[in-house]
Amino acid sequence: MKGTESLRDVGRPVSPIDEGRLRLLYELGCAFAERTELDELVPLVVAKCRAVLRAHGAAILLLDPKTDELYFPYVAQERPSVAAELLRTRFPAHLGVAGSVLQSGRSSRVDDASTAPQFYGQVDRRTNSHTGPMLTVPLSTRQGRIGVIQVVNQRGGRRFTDEDLAFLETLAASVSVAIENARLYAHMQASQAHLREQVASLRHDLARHDRFGNIIGSSKPMRELVRLIERAAASPIAVLLEGETGTGKELVARGIHEAGPRAAAPFVAINCGALTATLLESELFGHRRGAFTGAVQDRRGHFEAAAGGTILLDEVGEMPLAMQVKLLRVLQEREIVPVGETRPRKVDVRVLSATNRDLEAEVKCGNFRADLFYRLAGFPIRLPALREHREDIPALATAILTRVGARLGRGPIGIEPTALDLLVGFDWPGNVRELENEIERAVALLGDGARVRREHLSDKLQAGAGATPGTPAAPPPVSRRALRASRSDTPPTVSDGRPVPLREARAAFEERYIEDVLRAHGGNVSRTAATLGLSRAMLHKRLRVTRGRG
Ligand SMILES: Nc1ncnc2c1ncn2[C@@H]1O[C@H](COP(=O)(O)OP(=O)(O)O)[C@@H](O)[C@H]1O
Ligand SMILES: [Mg+2]
Numbered sequence: 001m002k003g004t005e006s007l008r009d010v011g012r013p014v015s016p017i018d019e020g021r022l023r024l025l026y027e028l029g030c031a032f033a034e035r036t037e038l039d040e041l042v043p044l045v046v047a048k049c050r051a052v053l054r055a056h057g058a059a060i061l062l063l064d065p066k067t068d069e070l071y072f073p074y075v076a077q078e079r080p081s082v083a084a085e086l087l088r089t090r091f092p093a094h095l096g097v098a099g100s101v102l103q104s105g106r107s108s109r110v111d112d113a114s115t116a117p118q119f120y121g122q123v124d125r126r127t128n129s130h131t132g133p134m135l136t137v138p139l140s141t142r143q144g145r146i147g148v149i150q151v152v153n154q155r156g157g158r159r160f161t162d163e164d165l166a167f168l169e170t171l172a173a174s175v176s177v178a179i180e181n182a183r184l185y186a187h188m189q190a191s192q193a194h195l196r197e198q199v200a201s202l203r204h205d206l207a208r209h210d211r212f213g214n215i216i217g218s219s220k221p222m223r224e225l226v227r228l229i230e231r232a233a234a235s236p237i238a239v240l241l242e243g244e245t246g247t248g249k250e251l252v253a254r255g256i257h258e259a260g261p262r263a264a265a266p267f268v269a270i271n272c273g274a275l276t277a278t279l280l281e282s283e284l285f286g287h288r289r290g291a292f293t294g295a296v297q298d299r300r301g302h303f304e305a306a307a308g309g310t311i312l313l314d315e316v317g318e319m320p321l322a323m324q325v326k327l328l329r330v331l332q333e334r335e336i337v338p339v340g341e342t343r344p345r346k347v348d349v350r351v352l353s354a355t356n357r358d359l360e361a362e363v364k365c366g367n368f369r370a371d372l373f374y375r376l377a378g379f380p381i382r383l384p385a386l387r388e389h390r391e392d393i394p395a396l397a398t399a400i401l402t403r404v405g406a407r408l409g410r411g412p413i414g415i416e417p418t419a420l421d422l423l424v425g426f427d428w429p430g431n432v433r434e435l436e437n438e439i440e441r442a443v444a445l446l447g448d449g450a451r452v453r454r455e456h457l458s459d460k461l462q463a464g465a466g467a468t469p470g471t472p473a474a475p476p477p478v479s480r481r482a483l484r485a486s487r488s489d490t491p492p493t494v495s496d497g498r499p500v501p502l503r504e505a506r507a508a509f510e511e512r513y514i515e516d517v518l519r520a521h522g523g524n525v526s527r528t529a530a531t532l533g534l535s536r537a538m539l540h541k542r543l544r545v546t547r548g549r550g
Helices: 002-009 016-033 040-054 079-087 098-102 122-127 162-210 218-232 248-259 276-287 323-331 359-364 370-376 390-407 415-425 433-446 457-466 474-489 503-521 525-532 536-549
Strands: 055-064 068-076 091-093 108-110 136-142 142-156 240-241 267-271 310-314 348-356 379-382
Touching: 016 040, 016 162, 040 055, 040 142, 040 162, 040 370, 068 079, 068 098, 079 122, 091 098, 091 323, 098 108, 098 136, 108 162, 108 474, 136 162, 142 162, 142 248, 142 348, 162 359, 218 248, 218 379, 248 267, 248 310, 248 348, 267 276, 359 370, 390 415, 415 433, 415 457, 503 525, 503 536, 525 536
Parallel strands: 240 348, 240 379, 267 310, 310 348
Antiparallel strands: 055 068, 055 142, 068 091, 108 136, 136 142
16 A cells, blocks of 8 residues: 555554554545445444544534534444434534534543533433543534544543544544535535426426417416416316407417417317308308308318317307207217208317307306306306406507517507506406507507607597596496496386396396497497497397387
């Protein structure tokens, strides 16, 4: 061994004990080089240390900074019962010889510990032993002192020598470095794990953002909506999207399709309110040539066009009852019969539906089949009206401005804070769709200007701000006025001073409300229907009923 040679060179005799010590230091160096686990290495070092110093016991005591106590994580003892007891022992870090060495940083060699002034007898009492000669050396790292290494009672009642102490100090230096490295490593691993978790969570957010990037809004209702979309996308359940017109029902339906396993297959949306019963049937299920006048050739329906993908039945509440029966059968049997054919064809399509009506109420008044409702509404999702998440209006406005700007091939279009305030303050009965229209209009008025200002916004917004009194009332103020009116003159809830059934009160209110909105729109049925969230046909029907009554 090289070290032994050099010691011989200086002419000192090498005792067998010295060789054991040198071998221990050498082995320790090798073990570090191999990066052996601390929990394997340190017990070995402690055991060997006890052997080469021919002691009854050797131990490492570490400081627990949280409780300011010393404890014995590594113990080598002649008597296993003493070792077991020590492993359970903790004591205040300022007590005993160990405590004073830890505090002072100076090694200690005593011939009879039990008579030393700092001696802490509790440990001996617990272990039922007697500590005589003892060596205690601090374990120091760059972060400070972390504990001590202690060796007690040399065999044959001998005392420890200064040479023994010097050896233990050398050993302690190596052990300290090993413990420090292990701790740094553990700390690094913990922070790496933490970073990995953070990256994963950010990735997840990013993926979610990518997936629903075109659905704008970070308000609480919108975050909740995105959470529901994710859940709906992950399951094949029938989703019913409920919300006022322009709240993004179609956008959300597309989001559910695109985030789910059918994303690669087609997404087809059909407006059930826009077609007659016959046309709707042929649109949905297709028809054979000659099935009806005008059916000049075979035509594939939307259900087949959406094969493997998703179909959105938009405005499903407008679907005629006769058609509802047929749709129910398709959902139950998972097959369609094209108009003019007799043989059914299998279809594999996920069905989503959307409505701006209270479908449950429609079921109660017999306009919508209950069995179909339950088939469609397995997972109802309610979309918030824009006035329920005004905090998203600035982000929506910016996105719309960017889109409109890009379409017109011009640079980014800004918006003045005062104009934005008007947008945020408005009630938006037509929701995001209406906001889009308003911004498109403003950009058209803007010409080459770079920023949308108050004066580019329409009268209804200016009126909302109270800027121009006497402007023809826009739908929201009117609706409030209508409410007030119905409360002031003949209250519909009470007739002859006696309460009437809710159905009658509701009918009376609806009647007056519809008339009011119609008046506010100068008798324009389309705009009134849009404001009320009804189809034109439905509005006409209601007007016929109420006017027929009156
Ligand atoms: N949260 C939203 N983020 C971005 N655009 C939206 C949002 N909600 C609605 N829109 C837009 O508003 C318009 C109306 O949405 P749409 O899905 O047709 O509404 P609905 O079917 O409920 O009447 C569409 O141009 C849509 O892209
Ligand atoms: Mg729609």
